[in-house]
């Protein structure tokens with residue numbers, strides 16, 4: 001990966017504010033934070049301009065670098081309060097020109113909302129919105145994501161399989177955005193979100209056992225057709241063989257088209273589950289979407305896909321039947337309804353849901369991968385089981 005901004009550029013920057021003595025070697029060190037082996041850009045926050053208020057802390061000073069204006073501003077403060085205007089940011093009450101700025105700590109790490117972060121922060125204004133994005137090296141990212149997607153004490157071979165999945169997914173998102181950018185499509189100023197929409201990430205979360213796993217698989221990704229794959233995974237597949245899903249077509253992602261079931265997760269508590277929802281509770285949630293529906297009279301699954309995953313829910317109010325995508329129906333009950341592979345059984349004004357698995361049933365099954373490693377499978381074979389038609393590749397910094 002090319003170095004983003006060289007020291008050469010640093011020499012030609014205009015030092016706009018420097019009320020404090022900061023040595024050239026300190027500045028050089030701060031700018032080194034922009035040199036990544038293989039960077040990933042993780043979205044931390046996204047807001048309409050008027051609502052932007054970000055507070056960022058660091059042990060000492062900050063350098064704010066505006067790459068387009070080629071200016072840098074030094075803030076002698078341990079905290080920054082940032083708001084946004086149309087083409088500029090206001091940082092600690094001072095206007096800083098530019099719709100794309102980097103925040104470099106003189107002595108890292110920086111923190112945001114109580115979490116510490118490797119790398120640098122980027123502030124971007126685009127289409128009426130402000131974006132706060134963390135740029136960091138992919139290996140630091142993987143090391144901080146893995147603890148969220150794994151479990152301490154799990155076998156190394158499970159951890160390695162998860163680690164390679166996390167890295168593959170991250171790199172696939174990086175390439176997806178880069179392609180959009182090159183085609184001048186609708187590129188956003190980040191590669192990946194920091195929530196379970198993509199992968200959970202809350203900054204530096206490093207521990208020695210995970211570091212060993214990341215080091216031992218450094219740079220390794222799963223690929224299909226020589227491209228890193230969007231290696232999705234869920235908690236427990238429940239024995240469901242994946243089928244076509246909205247937005248996911250096996251013609252584009254043949255590595256998710258597993259034709260055989262995973263039963264390795266069958267002893268996990270959510271392999272089969274049952275939950276009861278009362279009509280009053282369901283009605284209250286449905287009325288947020290359909291305020292004029294009246295009392296809930298009946299409810300059923302409208303349709304399933306070939307895997308047995310509910311696609312839409314039909315329900316009857318006072319007068320008529322309504323329909324709602326199953327994922328939307330599930331969202332207020334996400335803590336009780338573990339997946340969409342369920343059926344309903346009505347009993348008076350309560351509904352018993354009987355379901356399979358926990359998650360979306362696509363890609364690697366974490367509980368299955370855990371049991372496979374206990375049975376002696378190595379990480380490569382675990383990954384091959386869940387992602388058919390894939391090969392292993394090693395990333396190289398360019």
Ligand SMILES: [Zn+2]
Pocket residue numbers: 236237238239262263264265266365367368
């Ligand atoms: Zn499974």
